[in-house]
Amino acid sequence: MSDSAGPSKKYEDMSxxxxxxxxxxxxxxxxxxxxxxxxxxxxxxxxxTVTVPLPKGTRGKDCNVVLEKKKLKVQVKGSPEPILEGELFNQISKDDSSWTIDDSVMSIELEKLSAHIQSHQWWPHVLTHHPKIDTTKIQPENSKLSDLDGETRGMVEKMMFDNQQKAMGKPTSDELKKLEMLEKFKKQHPEMDFSNAKMT
Incomplete structure (x- = not known):
C-alpha cells in the first residue's frame, strides 16, 4: 500500500x-x-566533530588514527577491524585537525578546508559510504555568535554586514573605510583637487 501523500508527490507540491x-x-x-x-x-x-566511543581504558597510544586530507581511519591496536575507515566527504586541513581521548571517548576535530578556501559548506555525512543527512534543514544557531571570541565574532559580523551591503548594492565595510579616509584627507588638504580621484 502506498502513502496517502503518494511517494511520487514532489516536496514543493505538498501542503x-x-x-x-x-x-x-x-x-x-x-x-x-x-x-x-x-x-x-x-x-x-x-x-x-566526530565522537567515537572506545573500549574502556583505551588510551592514545592504543590507537591507530589516520587523518589525511580526504581520509579518516580509527583503529584500536590489536583489533582486526578499524572502528571507522573511509573517504571523507570533503577535504580537511590536516595541520589544523586533531584528536583527543577522554574517559574512553575519542573526539576528533576535523577542520574543513573549505573554511580556508571558499564559502563555508555543510557536510551531508562524514564518510562518503555512510548515510547522508539533509543539509538544507540545518538551522545554524544564532546564539553561537555570542560564544565566539572577539576576533572571530568581529570577522563573522563584518562578513554578514558586507554580504548585506553587497545585496543592497551599497559599499562594503572596507570600501566605507576608504571613503572615510579620503574624506579626512580632503579636509586636511583643501588645496588639492580630488575631482578625478578614483577609489581602488
Missing amino acids: KEERTAFDAKERERERQEQATLPYAWTQDLNTV
Whole structure:
C-alpha cells in the first residue's frame, strides 16, 4: 500500500501539513540511520566533530588514527577491524585537525578546508559510504555568535554586514573605510583637487 501523500508527490507540491509530516518522518529516518554508525558527529561552518566511543581504558597510544586530507581511519591496536575507515566527504586541513581521548571517548576535530578556501559548506555525512543527512534543514544557531571570541565574532559580523551591503548594492565595510579616509584627507588638504580621484 502506498502513502496517502503518494511517494511520487514532489516536496514543493505538498501542503504545509504534509511537509511537516514528511520532514518529521525524514528526521526520524536520518536519526535511526545515524544511530547505527559507530560514532556520533556534529558540525559548525568550520569544523566537523566526530565522537567515537572506545573500549574502556583505551588510551592514545592504543590507537591507530589516520587523518589525511580526504581520509579518516580509527583503529584500536590489536583489533582486526578499524572502528571507522573511509573517504571523507570533503577535504580537511590536516595541520589544523586533531584528536583527543577522554574517559574512553575519542573526539576528533576535523577542520574543513573549505573554511580556508571558499564559502563555508555543510557536510551531508562524514564518510562518503555512510548515510547522508539533509543539509538544507540545518538551522545554524544564532546564539553561537555570542560564544565566539572577539576576533572571530568581529570577522563573522563584518562578513554578514558586507554580504548585506553587497545585496543592497551599497559599499562594503572596507570600501566605507576608504571613503572615510579620503574624506579626512580632503579636509586636511583643501588645496588639492580630488575631482578625478578614483577609489581602488
